Amino acid sequence: MSEQFEQINPPARLLMGPGPINADPRVLRAMSAQLLGQYDPAMTGYMNETMALYRQVFKTENQWTLLIDGTSRAGIESVLVSLIEPGDKVLIPIYGRFGHLLNEIALRCGAEVHTIETEWGAVFTPEQIEEAIIKVRPKLLAIVQGDTSTTMLQPLEELGAICRRYDVLFYSDATASIGGNPFETDAWGLDAVSVGLQKCLGGPSGSAPVTLSARYVDEVRKRHHIEAGIRDRHHAEGKGSMIRSNYFDLPMILDYWGDERLNHHTEATSMLYCARECARILMQEGxxxxxxxxxxxxxxxxxxxxxxxxxxxxxxxxxxxxxxxxxxxxxxxxxxxxxxxxxxxxxxxxxxxxxxxxxxxxxxxxxxxxxxxxxxxxxxxxxxxxxxxxxxxxxxxxxxxxxxxxxxx
Amino acid sequence: MSEQFEQINPPARLLMGPGPINADPRVLRAMSAQLLGQYDPAMTGYMNETMALYRQVFKTENQWTLLIDGTSRAGIESVLVSLIEPGDKVLIPIYGRFGHLLNEIALRCGAEVHTIETEWGAVFTPEQIEEAIIKVRPKLLAIVQGDTSTTMLQPLEELGAICRRYDVLFYSDATASIGGNPFETDAWGLDAVSVGLQKCLGGPSGSAPVTLSARYVDEVRKRHHIEAGIRDRHHAEGKGSMIRSNYFDLPMILDYWGDERLNHHTEATSMLYCARECARILMQEGxxxxxxxxxxxxxxxxxxxxxxxxxxxxxxxxxxxxxxxxxxxxxxxxxxxxxxxxxxxxxxxxxxxxxxxxxxxxxxxxxxxxxxxxxxxxxxxxxxxxxxxxxxxxxxxxxxxxxxxxxxx
CATH class of the missing domain: 3.90.1150.10 (Aspartate Aminotransferase, domain 1)
Known part of the structure; x- marks a missing residue:
């Protein structure tokens, strides 16, 4: 006889920790909507609306603003593994646990990672970061905007201009801070941003919105390869080395979210509804x-x-x-x-x-x-x-x- | 003025394609339950129940039966990247699109992949697979049980014994088939199995249950490394090469699902409720x-x-x-x-x-x-x-x- 379990019935909790927090009931209700086929016009319509909504959340004109199916670190890994070729130099200023996480992920992508660290409870000045850029000359600067481990918010306003000056790509994870603190993708010159839903966006963990600049997309598209099982017509292939992950391969994910609608994964429909509702509620409030x-x-x-x-x-x-x-x-x-x-x-x-x-x-x-x-x-x-x-x-x-x-x- | 969108309201659809299909309404309702903190005893209790339920679904005694947060191919990539070290030989019999996908993912893990192919609409005999094993002597045999691209179901019953004979690990993805066709993890000698929810389990895409044998877990634990940000006491480190992905690092994910409860990602709570309900409904029916x-x-x-x-x-x-x-x-x-x-x-x-x-x-x-x-x-x-x-x-x-x-x- 197999073990039986009751229907889900979580105890009442007021979640006042670092996240997840209680989801907005409207977000939970949105997830109970019935599913659609992947290429149903209603589904691709919702995907496009989700892109439009997150452009507003990220304050960006970036075409490539979409969801990575997974928890917040899925967005981080996707941004890093799609860009970093083994040996690429990455600069990571660390001021808490999530800086260590960026380091950890970049190392596994084969990057030559250079870190600077400050004590937990402090942040970096733009000068400290510029100095490290001059010394390291990295391809990418990766830094979290908010690190829940220390509660700190790293000022990012001036870093985009510094990165441009030294031809460095600029990436930030804003999972902990987005929606609750100012964030300006375009005005601050960011090339890639990743977030999650389970903090100020009022949703559950499980979907990771990202936005990518044209400059970043041009770089990762050099590594564009199409799966054998669906390569049934002439597709342009990049000359760069193959991205080490299929799941996090952004050029392929862009083909799925873009007009090509080339199958990659099967979009996590309920989490898409959820991410869309998180952004919709946020934009309704302003x-x-x-x-x-x-x-x-x-x-x-x-x-x-x-x-x-x-x-x-x-x-x-x-x-x-x-x-x-x-x-x-x-x-x-x-x-x-x-x-x-x-x-x-x-x-x-x-x-x-x-x-x-x-x-x-x-x-x-x-x-x-x-x-x-x-x-x-x-x-x-x-x-x-x-x-x-x-x-x-x-x-x-x-x-x-x-x-x-x-x-x- | 920002663009406004209506609340989610998908048109009525009867989804009779290869999946996703309409989710069971009970599954959709389970997802509207309120969230819990990651280490709330109620949450870890639900995690343990989910493990117990999927042991029943997979027909296994494997302790390590858990969810990977992502779509079906997240489960596949997790199993492959955690095991495969660059240069490892992997044998992949291909009889449709998802065989090509296994190949594609294994290649990106750095494997030396050997494939055998049959025409779309057919499957392999055990003899064909044994012959290839003898020739290649792989570390791993990876094959899908059901390939929706061709509708075929590959018989797996005899492959476990063959793999044991040649000391080969045996992995199958059963996303398309689980719950609608016989599958016996232990009786058939499987070392790793991955599935998704969006076929016979009646849920949305977005969570990938996996089960792992002790033999498989022993192998991947040789590559056990702990994140710097949370390495605050004496942890045993494996001697194997670092797994190329943080997100899909099974030894770390096991530490999160196991008694250690060492933080990795933030579990996708709503998708966990969902996966649990899919299995609960299945076991209620039998x-x-x-x-x-x-x-x-x-x-x-x-x-x-x-x-x-x-x-x-x-x-x-x-x-x-x-x-x-x-x-x-x-x-x-x-x-x-x-x-x-x-x-x-x-x-x-x-x-x-x-x-x-x-x-x-x-x-x-x-x-x-x-x-x-x-x-x-x-x-x-x-x-x-x-x-x-x-x-x-x-x-x-x-x-x-x-x-x-x-x-x-």
């Missing part, structure tokens, strides 16, 4: 409005935490709007607090990685959860848990401080 | 019952088509239960028939690839659509379209023949 909402809710959370006699982590002038790090006070056990918050209050706050493990909690206010009620409920629950566990703070101080931020608007 | 249903509905469809004066394609004794190829009669234009079926009747039937392009249609009866009403509606609509376009056949003959199959039960 990108500037969404960023302002994340700034307000993030400020309220940070001020509330500080008022509870907690010390905020890292350079507060370069923090993402949508997440705050806070030192775990010596008087309490960090994981015990997280457990009580989850088990008794149904609220998840985040732990941390690497050098910050056991030292800080990370508390997110992002996407659907960048809301006043979510902030106030979290602050009041955390205050109760901390006080019961022996941390000293004034009753109500956290909520009062958050309220002061709201009334200051 | 695997044998589901295969019998696919056999019955596939027979009814094939007999119905043959009775409409259409010629069936390929070796009918080695056909998948869930799809049938049928020659496009000279009297009609194949794509015009498909257009009228889709636009006027809302029914999708499949075109084909490569050497079969323009020669056959492919008609599926799989997953949620392996139903009597779907078969009869498709046959009666197709008869009408064909007769209006000038094809000669007896009115009602298709439905009569299908009915005869049902009453013969």
């Amino acid at each position: 990108l500037e409005q969404s960023i302002a909402r994340h700034r307000l809710q993030g400020d309220a959370m940070a001020q509330g935490l500080a008022a509870m006699n907690l010390e905020l982590f890292g350079d507060q002038t370069n923090k993402m709007n949508n997440i705050v790090g806070v030192y775990i006070p010596d008087s309490v056990a960090g994981e015990a607090v997280r457990s009580v918050m989850l088990e008794d209050f149904g609220i998840e706050i985040g732990t941390s990685f690497g050098p910050l493990k056991g030292k800080i909690w990370r508390i997110g206010t992002m996407g659907y959860n960048a809301r006043k009620d979510a902030v106030l409920v979290t602050l009041s629950a955390l205050e109760n848990v901390l006080r019961r566990m022996g941390h000293k703070c004034t009753a109500g101080a956290g909520v009062d401080a958050a309220m002061a931020v709201y009334s200051g608007q | 695997l044998e019952q589901s295969i019998a249903r696919h056999r019955l509905q596939g027979d009814a469809m094939a007999q119905g088509l043959a009775a409409m004066n259409l010629e069936l394609f390929g070796d009918q004794t080695n056909k998948m239960n869930n799809i049938v190829g049928v020659y496009i009669p000279d009297s009609v234009a194949g794509e015009a028939v498909r257009s009228v079926m889709l636009e006027d009747f809302g029914i999708e039937i499949g075109t084909s690839f490569g050497p079969l392009k323009g020669k056959i249609w492919r008609i599926g009866t799989m997953g949620y659509n392996a139903r009597k009403d779907a078969v009869l509606v498709t046959l009666s609509a197709l008869e009408n379209v064909l007769r209006r376009m000038g094809h000669k056949c007896t009115a009602g003959a298709g439905v009569d023949a299908a009915m005869a199959v049902y009453s013969g039960q």
